Amino acid sequence: MDLGLNRRRKQQKVIPDGLKELYPHDLNFFTVPPSSEISLSEFEDLAVERLNVLRILAFASQKPVKQFGTEWKNFVYEELQKQNLKKFLRIIKSSGSSNPSELDYQARRADHISHFILRLAYCRSEELRRWFKDRELELFKLRFLELRGASVQQFLEINNLHYYPINEDERDELREQLIDSTGGLFILDNTDFYKVPFSDVPNLVRNRKVFVQSGYAYIPSFELVTCISNIYRHTLSENLIYAFKRMPLLDDDRINHLLHNLNDAYTGKDYSEVNANKSEIQVGNLDKHAKDHYPLCMRHIHETLKANHHLKHGCRLQYLLFLKGIGLKYEDCMEFWRQEFTKNIDEDKFQKQYSYLVKHCYGKVGSMLNYSPYSCVKIITDSVGYGEQHGCPYKQWESTVLKEKLESYGLRQENAIEISEMAQKGHYQLACGKYFEYTRFKENKNVINHPNQYFDESYGAIKREEFE
Amino acid sequence: MGEYTEELLQELLPLFYSRLFPCNSFYRWLSYGSSATFKLRELSFTLLGDIYIRYQSFESMENFSNELNKHKPIKIDIGAIYNHPPKYKTQIQKFGPVEKELVFDIDMTDYDDVRTCCSGTDICSKCWKFMVLACKVLDAALREDFGFKHMLWVFSGRRGVHCWVCDENVKKFTDEERKAVAEYLFVKKDGHKNILFGDKIHTSLRRALTIIKPYFNQMMFVEQNILGTDEGIKKFLKNIHEEIRIQSEEVLRSVEGSEARWKVFCDYFRTLSQKQSIPKIYKNTIEELMLLYCYPRLDINVSKGINHLLKAPFCVHPKTGKVCIPFNPKTVDKFDPATVPTLTLLVDEINKYDQITKEEEMADGVNSSKIKDYKKTSLLKSITVFEDFLRNIERELKQKRKPTPMEF
Numbered sequence: 042m043d044l045g046l047n048r049r050r051k052q053q054k055v056i057p058d059g060l061k062e063l064y065p066h067d068l069n070f071f072t073v074p075p076s077s078e079i080s081l082s083e084f085e086d087l088a089v090e091r092l093n094v095l096r097i098l099a100f101a102s103q104k105p106v107k108q109f110g111t112e113w114k115n116f117v118y119e120e121l122q123k124q125n126l127k128k129f130l131r132i133i134k135s136s137g138s139s140n141p142s143e144l145d146y147q148a149r150r151a152d153h154i155s156h157f158i159l160r161l162a163y164c165r166s167e168e169l170r171r172w173f174k175d176r177e178l179e180l181f182k183l184r185f186l187e188l189r190g191a192s193v194q195q196f197l198e199i200n201n202l203h204y205y206p207i208n209e210d211e212r213d214e215l216r217e218q219l220i221d222s223t224g225g226l227f228i229l230d231n232t233d234f235y236k237v238p239f240s241d242v243p244n245l246v247r248n249r250k251v252f253v254q255s256g257y258a259y260i261p262s263f264e265l266v267t268c269i270s271n272i273y274r275h276t277l278s279e280n281l282i283y284a285f286k287r288m289p290l291l292d293d294d295r296i297n298h299l300l301h302n303l304n305d306a307y308t309g310k311d312y313s314e315v316n317a318n319k320s321e322i323q324v325g326n327l328d329k330h331a332k333d334h335y336p337l338c339m340r341h342i343h344e345t346l347k348a349n350h351h352l353k354h355g356c357r358l359q360y361l362l363f364l365k366g367i368g369l370k371y372e373d374c375m376e377f378w379r380q381e382f383t384k385n386i387d388e389d390k391f392q393k394q395y396s397y398l399v400k401h402c403y404g405k406v407g408s409m410l411n412y413s414p415y416s417c418v419k420i421i422t423d424s425v426g427y428g429e430q431h432g433c434p435y436k437q438w439e440s441t442v443l444k445e446k447l448e449s450y451g452l453r454q455e456n457a458i459e460i461s462e463m464a465q466k467g468h469y470q471l472a473c474g475k476y477f478e479y480t481r482f483k484e485n486k487n488v489i490n491h492p493n494q495y496f497d498e499s500y501g502a503i504k505r506e507e508f509e
Numbered sequence: 510m511g512e513y514t515e516e517l518l519q520e521l522l523p524l525f526y527s528r529l530f531p532c533n534s535f536y537r538w539l540s541y542g543s544s545a546t547f548k549l550r551e552l553s554f555t556l557l558g559d560i561y562i563r564y565q566s567f568e569s570m571e572n573f574s575n576e577l578n579k580h581k582p583i584k585i586d587i588g589a590i591y592n593h594p595p596k597y598k599t600q601i602q603k604f605g606p607v608e609k610e611l612v613f614d615i616d617m618t619d620y621d622d623v624r625t626c627c628s629g630t631d632i633c634s635k636c637w638k639f640m641v642l643a644c645k646v647l648d649a650a651l652r653e654d655f656g657f658k659h660m661l662w663v664f665s666g667r668r669g670v671h672c673w674v675c676d677e678n679v680k681k682f683t684d685e686e687r688k689a690v691a692e693y694l695f696v697k698k699d700g701h702k703n704i705l706f707g708d709k710i711h712t713s714l715r716r717a718l719t720i721i722k723p724y725f726n727q728m729m730f731v732e733q734n735i736l737g738t739d740e741g742i743k744k745f746l747k748n749i750h751e752e753i754r755i756q757s758e759e760v761l762r763s764v765e766g767s768e769a770r771w772k773v774f775c776d777y778f779r780t781l782s783q784k785q786s787i788p789k790i791y792k793n794t795i796e797e798l799m800l801l802y803c804y805p806r807l808d809i810n811v812s813k814g815i816n817h818l819l820k821a822p823f824c825v826h827p828k829t830g831k832v833c834i835p836f837n838p839k840t841v842d843k844f845d846p847a848t849v850p851t852l853t854l855l856v857d858e859i860n861k862y863d864q865i866t867k868e869e870e871m872a873d874g875v876n877s878s879k880i881k882d883y884k885k886t887s888l889l890k891s892i893t894v895f896e897d898f899l900r901n902i903e904r905e906l907k908q909k910r911k912p913t914p915m916e917f
Contacts (some may be wrong), residue, residue, distance in 0.1 A: 086714035197559075218712045239655070249711045253693070255656035355810070393559055424692060426809050427619045442752065 054410075064149035066192070067135045068184050070200045070273060071280075075154045085299055091155035092303060095176035097121060102179060103488050105468050109186060116184070128152070133184050160289070162303040163285040166505040174277055181273050187267045187304040193265070201270065206233035209258070215252065215259065223261055224250035233262040242268045318323045322368045324377045329365075334500040336492045337434045337476055338420060339363050341446075345430045350384040355423070355431040357395075359415055366414035366493040371403045414448060416491045417470055435464035452479050513830030513851040519557060521700075521852045522581045522825065528882040530577065530823055531853060531892050534760065536570040539587070541677075542906040544569065549607075551588030551595040553818060554580055563818075564595040583827045590680070608680040610673045613688055613694075614819060615643045617668035619806040624743070625733050630828075632668045632846055635732040640670050641841050642724060643706050646717045648838040649673060650694055658905075661898050662841070664849055666826025666833045671819060675902060677909070684815055691812035695728045696804045707790045708875055714804075718796055721803045729802055730767040737767040748801060749878040750791050753781065763884075773889035822895065825852055834891035850887045858886040 079087075098121040106112040129147040132473040133147065144380050156177070174329035188196065197204055206354065212234055220229055224245075245251045245267055253290040254257045260268055275371045291297065322330070331343040342360045352360065364374050376397050382391050415423075417433065425432035434443060440461040447457035456479045463472040473495070474485040483497055489495050540547040552573075553563040567573040579583075588595070589606035598604050617636060621628050624636040644662060651657045651674060659675040682690075693713070710718070735741045743763055749757050761770045762779045777794060781787050787794075811817050824833045830851035837846050850858075862885035883892055 220714045221709050221715065239689065240686045243685050247689040247692035249693055249713065253654045272575070399787055424688075424695070424813075426695075427806050428622075442746055 060146040087155040088158040162300040196259045222252035336495040362414040435469040552581035553583035566595040568587040585821040614808040614811040615673040662820040
């Protein structure tokens with residue numbers, strides 16, 4: 042991890058010739074760490090600049106517009122312009138590798154160094170790593186999509202990614218299959234197809250968006266970005282873990298201080314601790330809380346439990362961890378679980394088959410880990426099987442089912458329609474925010490990212506008001 | 510001995526493990542040509558009284574066989590291959606799974622909303638057809654779409670089937686790769702969002718449809734009679750998109766009988782289609798319905814994780830007494846769960862055989878006691894299936910490990 046973190050301040054020296062070899066392309070896979078010297082103030086500036094770029098992306102991705110669509114892109118570019126992040130604007134919008142100027146090389150250098158600084162700042166916990174990875178991936182995808190003409194193939198060659206389109210004969214032979222099995226709008230004869238191992242594009246495969254034969258996926262050129270960014274995500278994941286392990290070797294206080302401050306600037310909340318202040322949650326009040334303060338996903342599970350006195354495994358996990366997160370004590374939770382389940386089964390069976398998971402979720406048995414309640418991302422991406430009730434209702438339910446359910450909860454018809462339309466467009470978290478507004482009769486200021494955050498903003502807010 | 514009852518289990522299991530369980534083949538399978546591999550495998554036992562012991566591992570076939578005979582588990586589960594022998598789990602810091610077969614689990618209870626003949630744990634020859642189709646569709650997809658070669662299909666002992674994909678490269682799959690394959694082969698059903706493939710049908714689903722079609726009418730409308738009742742019609746209509754739901758109901762109720770109703774619905778739908786009054790994304794509704802009813806319903810979580818355990822072949826199901834026997838997917842049509850050998854049947858068969866040979870030996874004065882016990886029973890067929898599967902794996906391993914001959 043030689044970042045050239047020299048203890049003495051030195052004036053930066055730029056040697057354009059060296060830069061030329063270091064940065065042959067605008068887009069960088071970040072496999073080689075920088076090894077030049079850099080002043081502390083530049084170190085800091087670059088870190089903050091890139092962090093701002095990533096935050097713009099995070100903000101843009103919460104907007105109800107299509108990611109990487111024109112509107113989304115324009116928003117990002119305007120923000121970059123507004124915040125005077127010119128180097129990054131230059132490097133994102135550039136078309137690749139032809140005729141770079143001195144300014145291009147400076148931008149490439151800034152991009153390279155700042156990425157590695159943030160790697161250090163964001164490698165220290167799973168949450169941080171995930172946030173950083175998601176943002177960097179958005180940035181990478183955006184940049185890859187902006188590449189034009191030959192620069193795509195150049196980028197692939199520079200990084201030893203051997204992908205070549207299948208020839209016309211093969212494409213003609215597979216004509217029918219490619220038309221049937223490839224998602225998206227395209228004209229077969231104008232589209233190149235790449236034959237790649239299916240494990241390079243797991244997301245395309247699992248959503249059945251590509252033709253798969255004998256272990257190879259045939260991806261259209263417009264999905265090449267999915268394939269390459271998946272490889273990028275893998276290397277970045279590994280590198281972040283590597284950085285995390287090497288972190289203790291970095292013993293410069295000034296740098297550590299800076300990295301820590303960047304880290305603090307991240308405000309996502311961890312709900313894994315049973316909060317002592319909140320632990321006045323009583324089992325007897327759960328029905329009322331479910332009605333008033335639960336997000337739809339949890340309310341549905343709660344009501345299913347009350348009606349059937351049984352839940353499938355996925356449901357049990359999702360709900361137990363949520364209960365832990367809102368502050369239900371272990372003993373109370375176990376009692377609640379026992380009361381419900383033993384309405385259908387005997388005590389002995391409960392102890393044998395169902396009590397273990399409660400203990401497990403509260404970190405009392407097994408690997409004794411303190412499991413975090415599931416976030417929206419986790420809940421949304423989890424797959425839900427037959428007859429299972431967990432997952433995100435806005436994603437899982439058919440829009441008529443959702444609409445009826447919302448109306449049965451007392452929402453006005455037009456509001457229920459508005460929410461189910463949002464859900465249909467894939468804006469699950471925004472739909473959840475609307476549900477909050479219409480049931481709590483107040484504005485939802487933050488995007489809902491976590492069921493426990495939802496509960497906190499609903500129930501916690503009341504408690505705080507009472508307190509004041 | 511007559512019918513199997515649960516009380517007989519304890520009495521018959523010792524005999525089963527000492528004389529019938531194919532320990533040798535089982536060991537050969539999980540060794541994959543190297544005894545070191547077997548030592549790293551997690552096997553877990555369930556003992557009488559639901560005592561569950563995880564993270565067992567065994568040094569050798571003798572060791573495994575002895576422990577089996579000693580503990581007489583009512584169930585054996587197979588887990589992953591770990592980086593260290595699982596029995597030393599607590600002594601190792603970085604203990605974790607490294608390889609495992611890709612597994613699939615299909616259970617009849619997941620079909621309860623589309624079968625009318627039985628429910629819960631019961632099965633009959635009518636609803637078993639769902640399993641036949643699941644096996645055919647899945648086997649074809651695994652072979653053709655993913656190029657896998659070594660699948661072991663096993664009857665799960667009561668009402669389902671398991672599939673073990675044992676190719677060398679598959680065992681090394683990451684969770685992400687497992688998830689990709691599993692979800693590719695997983696189709697959502699009603700209550701949740703419908704299958705909706707819009708105006709195009711993926712090649713893999715097209716293949717599934719060709720497999721399902723010849724069975725569909727007889728199975729769903731004659732045998733399951735799903736449109737025969739008021740309730741059935743209501744359930745069916747939930748899967749029809751809103752705009753034509755009311756008319757569809759009228760059409761269905763215009764005739765009597767399940768099969769006739771399906772026919773008028775199809776005619777009605779095709780007429781609308783020809784008039785182009787069906788929105789493009791609903792144009793494959795009939796195909797969607799076929800998949801909705803008959804496409805394999807996987808318990809997807811079993812397939813997704815490397816460390817998920819699955820019941821081993823040749824276990825005895827404690828409730829039914831049936832042996833979890835491997836079967837050949839090519840002849841799955843002939844597989845009848847009702848004729849799967851039970852513990853009691855097997856014991857009877859051995860006794861009968863011994864009785865006859867004893868009489869013959871008395872007459873001829875020849876000693877033929879060297880014959881393996883399972884060969885005296887109806888377990889023979891499934892052990893042959895298992896042995897064939899093993900031979901294929903071993904042949905491939907041999908070819909791979911043999912250095913390629915030099916060319917001159």
